[in-house]
Amino acid sequence: MPAAAPARTGVWLIGARGSVATTAVAGCAAVAAGLRPATGMVTETDAFTEAALPPLGTLVFGGHDTLDCPLPKRAEALADQGVLPHGLADAVRAELEAADREIRPGGPLPGDTRDEEELIEAFAADIRAFVRANGLARAVVVNVASTEAGPGDGTLPPSSLYAAAALRADCPYVNFTPSTGLHHPALAAEAEAGGLPYAGRDGKTGQTLLRSVLGPMFAQRALTVRAWSGTNLLGGGDGAALADPRAAAAKNAGKERVLADTLGTVPEGGTHIDDVPALGDWKTAWDHIAFDGFLGSRMTLQTTWQGCDSALAAPLVLDLARLLARAHETGLAGPRPELAFYFKDPDPGAPAALGEQYAQLLSFGRLLAGER
Known part of the structure; x- marks a missing residue:
């Protein structure tokens, strides 16, 4: 059978x-x-x-x-x-x-x-x-x-x-x-x-995915993050929708929450989203992280994430x-x-x-x- x-x-x-x-x-x-x-x-x-x-x-x-x-x-x-x-x-x-x-x-x-x-x-x-x-x-x-x-x-x-x-x-x-x-x-x-x-x-697909890895790294290595700023460039339907400041605020809240949760504090800086229609379904995200090392030495980490959101x-x-x-x-x-x-x-x-x-x-x- x-x-x-x-x-x-x-x-x-x-x-x-x-x-x-x-x-x-x-x-x-x-x-x-x-x-x-x-x-x-x-x-x-x-x-x-x-x-x-x-x-x-x-x-x-x-x-x-x-x-x-x-x-x-x-x-x-x-x-x-x-x-x-x-x-x-x-x-x-x-x-x-x-x-x-x-x-x-x-x-x-x-x-x-x-x-x-x-x-x-x-x-x-x-x-x-x-x-x-x-x-x-x-x-x-x-x-x-x-x-x-x-x-x-x-x-x-x-x-x-x-x-x-x-x-x-x-x-x-x-x-x-x-x-x-x-x-x-x-x-x-x-x-x-x-x-x-x-x-x-x-959904956590790009910039926030990276932040959920890097945030714990800084905390676990006892490195003090002084500032964390980010910018997103994207097009397509999401880019158009996020051109509305209220929609962008909802999106950015999740991006910034993961930093507060993993670092235990809210660093200076914010996250910005720009609608670039020519990019279509592709997006670029930059992060600039300023942190203190041993004896107060000032250091930075910069990341670039380029990907297809879909x-x-x-x-x-x-x-x-x-x-x-x-x-x-x-x-x-x-x-x-x-x-x-x-x-x-x-x-x-x-x-x-x-x-x-x-x-x-x-x-x-x-x-x-x-x-x-």
């Missing part, structure tokens, strides 16, 4: 036609087909072999977006920018088209007359229909939309409407953005009572979707500080240093494997 086909798991992406989502869908298809290695995916390393995570080939993608550019065309544009390898968009076109068919209109759009309850229920109904139509064991909702400034008037921002819909559809939730999501006070009781695992805020983020999105799906399968619920490795603003109780976060992630993998 042939073995039963493995259960399929849904990944519902908020911002499903954006660069990160497109790269994740295309990348998952390429790795599952053996066309590309799983570079950047921690869940594909030996440490997670026994964790019983859903195989990449069993992931089914859908989502919400307010844009109407089809995923294959978006993938072609990313290939033209050098984000995706040449020819990959054609090689995985069938998978991109299948995901695109599962994308539903997001909101609220200008002129939308639906109130918050109607929007939440409409979004939740879309997710439930996706799970039902594809015969999925479960779906994980992942917010990869551009950073929002937030309404500032007490109403639920779009990210929180989607987060509430995830809870209502009985889906684990990941917030890969600095946006409010489940952190809105109006959702606290529902999140606590939902019995669902959820994780983080704001290619950095996509493997983390796939990791998180698989980890939360498995956590849900095993009955885990509530915030998952064990996944701090992936976030600038992790859930309470998590360490700030990357090495400690990685150790905690490995322990989580053993827990998912059934080890105690």
Whole structure:
């Protein structure tokens, strides 16, 4: 008798036609087909072999977006920018088209007359229909939309409407953005009572990743950091969104928090973000660190990080979707500080240093494997 086909798991992406989502869908298809290695995916390393995570080939993608550019065309544009390898968009076109068919209109759009309850229920109904139509064991909702400034008037921002819909559809939730999501006070009781695992805020892909390594280094070597200043240049949708000072403030809060948490103090200096549309999906981050050495000798460390934001983020999105799906399968619920490795603003109780976060992630993998 042939073995039963493995259960399929849904990944519902908020911002499903954006660069990160497109790269994740295309990348998952390429790795599952053996066309590309799983570079950047921690869940594909030996440490997670026994964790019983859903195989990449069993992931089914859908989502919400307010844009109407089809995923294959978006993938072609990313290939033209050098984000995706040449020819990959054609090689995985069938998978991109299948995901695109599962994308539903997001909101609220200008002129939308639906109130918050109607929007939440409409979004939740879309997710439930996706799970039902594809015969999925479960779906994980992942917010990869551009950073929002937030309404500032007490109403639920779009990210929180989607987060509430995830809870209502009985889906684990990941917030890969600095946006409010489940952190809105109006959702606290529902999140606590939902019995669902959820994780983080704001994926840690570049400058903050480096800071979470360098901060502990200075502290452990008893070197006094006097000032730490940073600048980010980026384009694309995130660059445009972060041109809004309120959105930039939300982003920078996470970047600066890791310094306070790892150094035990807040050094002088700040972090600045500049929108440079010509850079597209690529970004450059500079840090200038002034510190004191033995006998008060003045020294500096300067770093430059240049990378493709979508290619950095996509493997983390796939990791998180698989980890939360498995956590849900095993009955885990509530915030998952064990996944701090992936976030600038992790859930309470998590360490700030990357090495400690990685150790905690490995322990989580053993827990998912059934080890105690």
